[in-house]
Amino acid sequence: MTTIRDTSNVDVARQPVHGASGTAGLPEMPQILELEAGPMAHGGHCVARHEGRVVFVRHAIPGEVVRAVVTEAGEGARFWRADAVEVLHGSEFRRTHQWKLADSLRAHAAGRLPVGGAEYGHIVLPHQRRLKAQVFRDTVARIAGLQLEVHVTGAPGDDPSGLHWRTRNAFAVTPTGRLAMHAHRSTVLVPVRNMPLGVPGLDALKLWELDFTGLSRVDVATPASGESALVLLTPADGADVSQLGGRMHRQTSRLPEGTSVALIVPGETPNDRPEIHRLRGRTWTQETVASVRGSEHAFRITGDGFWQVHRSAPSMLVDAVLAAADPQPGQVIADLYAGAGLFSAFLADRVGTEGLVLSVEAAPGASRDARRNLHGVTQAAVLNGMTDRVLGGWLSKPDQPVADCGLGGHSVDTVVLDPPRAGAGKTAVERIHRLDPERIVYVSCDPASFARDLGLLSQAGWTAAKVDVYDLYPDTHHMESVALLTKS
Template sequence: MSSIRDTSQVDEARPPVRERVNPDSSSSPSSTASPATGATPVVAANSSAPLVLELEAGPMAHGGHCVARHEGRVVFLRHAIPGELVRAVVTEAGESARYWRADTVEVLHGSEFRRTHQWKLADSLRAHAAGRLPVGGADYGHIVLPHQRRLKAQVFRDTVARIAGQQLEVHVTGAPGDDPSGLHWRTRNAFAVTPTGRLAMHAHRSAVLIPVRNMPLGVPALDALKLWELDFSGVARVDVVTPASSDSALVLLTPAKDADVSQLGGRMHRQTSRLPEGTSVALIVPPKDPTERPEIRRLRGRTWTQETVSSKHGQEHTYRITGDGFWQVHRWAPSMLVDAVLQAAQPQPGEVIADLYAGAGLFSAFLADAVGPEGQVLSVEAAPGASRDARRNLHGVTQAAVLNGTVDRILSRWVAKPELPVSDCGLGGRAVDTLVLDPPRVGAGKATVERINRLEPKKIVYVSCDPASFARDFGLLAQSGWSAESVDVYDLYPDTHHMESVAVLVRS
């Protein structure tokens, strides 16, 4: 895990993009406002009317769409369910395009698993009937929750088989205590701002802004802030942290490009005085040097939040997450993933465990409990802010060492000079027993996988928020003799197509 802002809710309810290691410019605040390739209905030839097709929805694919065909051409069809017959408006097309994209606007023969979408703004049927585009994200909201999970299991299996050439049997587990509707789970949310200063979200793959007055995927504490009533003129983006284990929310404001930051700070201090007592507000000031990290300027309260995580094995740890630092967005995800990683790693006293992309130290703290004072946990994180948080969160834990640097650089050092002391980013002459990694959505990549192979851990625990990148890395590892001992998939993003997985990989 890494420490960078969750850009997901501006245009799509997806897992956080961990930009500081693998930049994804398409998710940055500036680029989300740029027009994407489509989303606006395509006009039919020799007509001013949108191009509408009758399509049969094929299997669900990674990305939240069904695969349909029109005259032999693949059409990625959103807001449908496999087996349905629908009318769909084409949103991206072209005679030379490899595929088209389309949104369902009418269901001719519906699935038994279809329900009325619980979020009106994200409902494609109601949106197009009203002459507007639906809000991006919540792309499974028209499907009953148990079938969402069956589809995710199918997507995971198909993706791994297609990319890695590996056949895996998996089922998808939801979080205990989840609302049966799939709502009210998200503790981290981000919004764009309209020219009139109101909170908004983007339509899928579009620059179109849609004003919002609620966010049904968010935990109830989000609506309680009533941010929809405030004027955010001069702000480009509003990030909201509503911690699962605390009532102290944090609102982060990113200025518009042409905003006077000093004047904006004063106005936002006055504007946010109406927020509930205990709410913190901070301004994220872009640096003059683009290679430096933005300044987090406190307007009221504090610039960090706190989360407490409990394991079913009895341990509990409290974490500080500064400003826009990464944290799992589902309210129960940290505890669920900690238990899953502990079950997968089976850490023993005295072992050496490497925790790569460790963020604020979520897994590191619990792994350090398990290996005890004779063991060693090496918590590797590239983002300086996250490393500072990890040092605070692991303060006094002598068997845990926080190493600030890119995973590739640290792994290279371990492979080349394992005898160096841990303080010099070495292994102190010891061997890594288990390697835990939770990389960005783009995965670890070929170079990192090669270094992991050279390190020769006894076991790999791979935590992933994207089946495609997991499949790419798993395929590379399989070529070097690694196989999956177990893979568990978790539905930590209800009403969206996203999922989390924890795999145990061992040498065949």
């Protein structure tokens, strides 16, 4: 049974409780509930109930009894959100959180909110993976109506603590110029002086010691291959870019030799290409990826272009995609949402000069990188455009040359897709099905959107022949999956 406790003498983060609309809902005095944590749900929270209402509780473990401070509520809200602030009956799988600033128990005891991310940091790593497998299975069953048996595999060499794996990190900036991170689902900034999930090269930069006044965001790429880091600076609204550039050039002169620094000025509209002003070094990073099957490629990633954040993710996913796609000489493979050409390069090796890889990417910057990364690979064609539109062109004029948005008379043997977190969506899925490939290899970072798209493909006659799930985001609720789909 859940109860409401008197909070008059409880030292928890003194933040107003917000409703679903973002306006003040309950009184500012925090409301404390005693809850029994139910199963883990997609999103990193346990499902609990209070007087019949669902409460999503972060920083708990299924089976625990906790005291939790309500963080979002409202009289008409379908559910509430809460953070565990005290463990009354703990799980055998609980450990001291690996990152103090992300630890809800210590944060609320100190009168502040925990930073977002690392919401699994209080759980021992093997149990994190068991919970992720359960969440993946439950999500696919609930959304797609399919029963899948999956296990979650970690990356070789991962630290047992789940730390030191992120090669890409983003920080907000406080009004006083210090690096910070947002509290979960909040505009509140929490200053940071380290990032334990980051690879060691991040701390070596000592960015915490610099004054970033005038910026709104700092992005850092520290390549897994040991290449020099790239620091990207985004000006705050209204900042004088010319003056800011000079001051940031002086500030960042304290960074280790070889570190590149660039100022990214967003366009006037979201569709405008941002301007990149080089302050030091170059405006791109290089990553080298090797496959267990023997080949190796170097990739250039410009600015804040997408790249897998776990240091081992590119090689692990390449190997998984090659195993699922089983590309053969002479085949035609469509690589959708191809980014800088990671999968395309290795697929092109396998299909050979008699085959063809169609590398499709919507982001102009990533598409330009793909052209550089695939330069000289005659069996690869890089196409810049929205995936569903490119697919529509292939279906409407298959005999037109590839350069004219056609298929050049080819039929597609295999489709590989690695869509963003939102998934591919109904239109793209339907058009992929109409291409009539022999197999589909679906790479996903979100079980909910994957389940939705898998449900659509299942209705069209496709079967998940094999699904592998990887823990490429330790200490967080995120996971990556690679699914091989074949015709029923």
